[in-house]
Amino acid sequence: MDERLFAIFAEVERxxxxxxxxxxxxxxxxxxxxxxxxSILDVGCGTGFVLERLRERYDAAGVDQSPxxxxxxxxxxxxxxxxxxxxxxxxxxxxxxDLVLFLDVLEHLxxxxxxxxxxxxxxxxGGAVLVTVPAFRFLWSRHDELNxxxxxxxxxxxxxxxxxxxxxxxxxxxxxxxxxxxxxxxRMAGRLLRSEPAGLGVPPAPINRLLRxxxxxxxxxxxxxxxxxxxxxxxxxxxxxxxxxx
Numbered sequence: 001m002d003e004r005l006f007a008i009f010a011e012v013e014r015x016x017x018x019x020x021x022x023x024x025x026x027x028x029x030x031x032x033x034x035x036x037x038x039s040i041l042d043v044g045c046g047t048g049f050v051l052e053r054l055r056e057r058y059d060a061a062g063v064d065q066s067p068x069x070x071x072x073x074x075x076x077x078x079x080x081x082x083x084x085x086x087x088x089x090x091x092x093x094x095x096x097x098d099l100v101l102f103l104d105v106l107e108h109l110x111x112x113x114x115x116x117x118x119x120x121x122x123x124x125x126g127g128a129v130l131v132t133v134p135a136f137r138f139l140w141s142r143h144d145e146l147n148x149x150x151x152x153x154x155x156x157x158x159x160x161x162x163x164x165x166x167x168x169x170x171x172x173x174x175x176x177x178x179x180x181x182x183x184x185x186x187r188m189a190g191r192l193l194r195s196e197p198a199g200l201g202v203p204p205a206p207i208n209r210l211l212r213x214x215x216x217x218x219x220x221x222x223x224x225x226x227x228x229x230x231x232x233x234x235x236x237x238x239x240x241x242x243x244x245x246x
Contacts, residue, residue, distance in 0.1 A: 005147070006068045008200055010047045016202045017212035023050050024216050025175060026103065026132070026238075028223040030054060033128060033170075033240060038098040041122060043086050043115070044105035048073035051081065063091055086115035089122055096124040102131045104236075106161075107149045116165035116241070123243045129167060133158060135174055135237045141187050158239050167241030173230025174237055175222050178214050183235045 013019035027050075030040070036057045045051045045062025046069050054060040055078070063084030064070055073081035082091035086102070086109060100119040106112040119129050134144065134152045144152070153161075159169045176183070202208055222230065222238065 006047055006066060006072060009049070010072050012200050012202050013047065013049045015208070016200065017208045017215060019049060021212045021215035022132075023053050025219050025222055026050055026101075026130070027053050028219045029130065029238065029240070030099065030101075031057065032223040033130070034058070034099050039096070039124075040099045040101060041089075041092060041095075041097040041119075042101045042103065043084075043089070043119065044102065044108075045069070045073065045081055048076045048078045048081060050101075050103060051078055052076050061092065061095075061097075063089065087111075087118055089118055092122055095122065096127070097122055098124055098127050100127070100129045102129060104132055104134070106131060107133050107151055107153070108147070110150065113161060113165045116162065116167065120166050120243055125243070125245070127243050128170065129162070129241045129243075130238070131158065131162070131241070132236055132238045135234055139183065139187055139235065141190065153237055155237060155239075158237050162239060162241035165241075166244055168244055170240040170242045171230070172237070172239035173222055174234030175218055175231055176215060176235035177218060177231040177233060179211065180234055 038058055040054055040058050040060040042051045042060065042062040045064050048062060051060055051062045051073065061080035062073065062078065063082050065083065065085040067083070070081055070083060084091040086105060100123060102115065106115060109115055116129060134149065136154065137152050140152060155172055155174060159172055162169050203211065218231070
């Protein structure tokens with residue numbers, strides 16, 4: 001990903017509806033699957049926005065390959081954030097975690113399966129990975145290109161990836177579902193007009209509040225989604241994979 005985007009994220013994520021609501025949804029799922037005090041590693045932790053929230057209840061650490069991102073983590077007071085990548089976790093060598101997060105990370109990688117297999121190496125017995133990725137190739141837009149995405153996923157593709165990488169699928173669901181029609185319409189209009197907005201500006205306050213409330217209202221259902229439940233479609237995907245015994 002273009003490292004210049006981290007500074008943009010840091011400027012808007014405390015108020016932008018997508019960042020704020022997404023953090024709450026992820027936190028709700030984590031709290032459902034991991035008791036307070038458990039250990040978490042956020043791989044590709046970025047600016048530390050989610051890590052900061054999880055640190056309130058967990059022993060939460062992060063790695064990122066961007067010095068800019070790590071500097072922003074330090075500015076938040078996050079002292080457990082180190083240089084590393086999905087395939088280089090030497091910064092946490094010798095430690096074992098109850099949960100490893102890949103939050104909108106796998107879609108950037110040439111070999112997403114390798115990243116998951118490396119994660120298994122730092123998981124405690126019975127530990128889990130929580131993955132979020134963008135969904136559906138037909139939603140591909142200028143935003144994906146700016147963020148240097150390699151792919152978008154379907155639920156079946158993500159579940160198959162987890163199983164190939166040594167995990168059983170404990171839960172999976174699409175999310176950002178209620179705003180899905182708006183996302184589709186926006187992308188289709190952009191293609192017709194050949195002008196797709198890709199900025200991250202915060203919308204006017206009333207619209208920003210409304211979008212946040214709509215997105216965040218998925219929190220309870222997403223947190224409770226079992227293997228056969230959850231949302232049938234959405235802009236994004238979430239899955240939890242449990243490490244299988246060797």
